[in-house]
Amino acid sequence: MSTPSGTPGPADDLGPEATPEQDAFARGLLAGLRADDPPMPDHVVARVDAVLAQELRPSSSVQLGTGSAPQQDAEDEPVGAPVTVLPTQRRPDSSTRALQWLVGAAAAVLVVGGVGAVVSGTLGGSSSDSAATLAGAVAGTVVASGTAYDQDNLAGQVRSLLSATSADDRSGEAVLVPEAGADLGSAGAGASAAIAPDTLVGCVEQLTGDQGEQAVAVDRATYEGRAALVVVLTSKDEPGALDVWVVAPTCTREAADVLQFQRITGP
Amino acid sequence: MTEDSHGDAVDDRTLLAAHVAGDPDAFGELVRRHRDRLWAVALRTTSDPEEAADAVQDALISAYRNAASYRGDAAVTTWLHRVVVNACLDRMRRRRARPSVPLLDEESGHHAIADPRDDLDRFELRHEIDRALAALPVEQRAAVVLVDVEGFSVADAAIALEIPEGTVKSRCSRGRARLAVMLAGVRNPDGAADVPSTPDPTDPTERR
Numbered sequence: 001m002s003t004p005s006g007t008p009g010p011a012d013d014l015g016p017e018a019t020p021e022q023d024a025f026a027r028g029l030l031a032g033l034r035a036d037d038p039p040m041p042d043h044v045v046a047r048v049d050a051v052l053a054q055e056l057r058p059s060s061s062v063q064l065g066t067g068s069a070p071q072q073d074a075e076d077e078p079v080g081a082p083v084t085v086l087p088t089q090r091r092p093d094s095s096t097r098a099l100q101w102l103v104g105a106a107a108a109v110l111v112v113g114g115v116g117a118v119v120s121g122t123l124g125g126s127s128s129d130s131a132a133t134l135a136g137a138v139a140g141t142v143v144a145s146g147t148a149y150d151q152d153n154l155a156g157q158v159r160s161l162l163s164a165t166s167a168d169d170r171s172g173e174a175v176l177v178p179e180a181g182a183d184l185g186s187a188g189a190g191a192s193a194a195i196a197p198d199t200l201v202g203c204v205e206q207l208t209g210d211q212g213e214q215a216v217a218v219d220r221a222t223y224e225g226r227a228a229l230v231v232v233l234t235s236k237d238e239p240g241a242l243d244v245w246v247v248a249p250t251c252t253r254e255a256a257d258v259l260q261f262q263r264i265t266g267p
Numbered sequence: 268m269t270e271d272s273h274g275d276a277v278d279d280r281t282l283l284a285a286h287v288a289g290d291p292d293a294f295g296e297l298v299r300r301h302r303d304r305l306w307a308v309a310l311r312t313t314s315d316p317e318e319a320a321d322a323v324q325d326a327l328i329s330a331y332r333n334a335a336s337y338r339g340d341a342a343v344t345t346w347l348h349r350v351v352v353n354a355c356l357d358r359m360r361r362r363r364a365r366p367s368v369p370l371l372d373e374e375s376g377h378h379a380i381a382d383p384r385d386d387l388d389r390f391e392l393r394h395e396i397d398r399a400l401a402a403l404p405v406e407q408r409a410a411v412v413l414v415d416v417e418g419f420s421v422a423d424a425a426i427a428l429e430i431p432e433g434t435v436k437s438r439c440s441r442g443r444a445r446l447a448v449m450l451a452g453v454r455n456p457d458g459a460a461d462v463p464s465t466p467d468p469t470d471p472t473e474r475r
Contacts (some may be wrong), residue, residue: 017440022447029396029450030415033311036393040306044320048298048327055331056291 050261144220155264158244161219202253207231207245223259241265279343287335294331301344305351311412312355314401326354341426349427352409359405399449403442410438
């Protein structure tokens, strides 16, 4: 709960009290303001609804997604090796091109998309598990586009993200590179942010609240100048719509720290 | 759970009790009922749409989690306003009373005031009043917003602000005095006389 504002402070000694004329004048002006009180803006309504919806979700019963991911109890899940999302190798025809993760359990050899260079190496056992785990939570693309998302353009930016990633063939691109000690919240807002798959899975499940629901896309980027993850989900409440959650990089299974929520409808 | 067996709206206290008892929809209904007014108070108290949004979010999460602490000695809406105002004041204090940013029309939802159907003078007047409010010390502003804008009684404002009624009156009076000076050049649309010439309340020599 917030700190009480009760103790008399400097405000109580700022200036003289109003004369009767001043009092009447000011009150007359102020009384008319309420008629023009603006309603809470839609984006604030959505944000409040989103955080309150999260409050409803018990975090202790969340399980990992279905599909190829092994079913494990969240509390017992071992933490996989952190991975690094490598920065985008931009192509002339795709300004928002980023990296996709090949997250199937068979994706042992890692290749950097767009440049043809092989990041030789294999994921160790724990990382393979992490990849499989991630596949259960993210059906589409995980990227670190570095896009500077903002409130006014969020819908269009998300559409561009989805368009760019779906238009690309997925052969020969992307990456899970183990990085010891890295975690989702430790990196800056740049394109080479470190992400722990288990943390990301937990974040997605915190947002969805359901087992097996998969994100359409996840983008490590910035929002209004702050480091953020943009998580795109198929709306359960409105067929054909997308629910876009912008969360802090510290998003976990326990708390999402939502910065913005927006439902995108229409083409 | 928004209606009783007679189809009447469930009162706020019942909704809050239902929330404490585990009704998953009750708190959301409370928020829907009061969010616009809470937003207006937060917006005018912070004079910053982003701060207002953050404060409202913080406050409603706090209220959600601490609903059991509601003692029933004030109206639920007063309690909600208390939580919101405190969240606003906390945020403003943390920012160390940085100069307030005038309300941004698009962000704040005040674009409605600029509707072509509205009289330009009226819009400008609102803008001037908002700017003057934003220039008040935040504690004075909170008192003035609750009492003079939102129509709270002094007693309810005292509960919401967690200060004695006399302090509410004092803050309102001093706030009005400053507003009267800052707004001396505007014409009251209700026909009241322009404010009389007054000393500058920011002048230390005028302080009591």
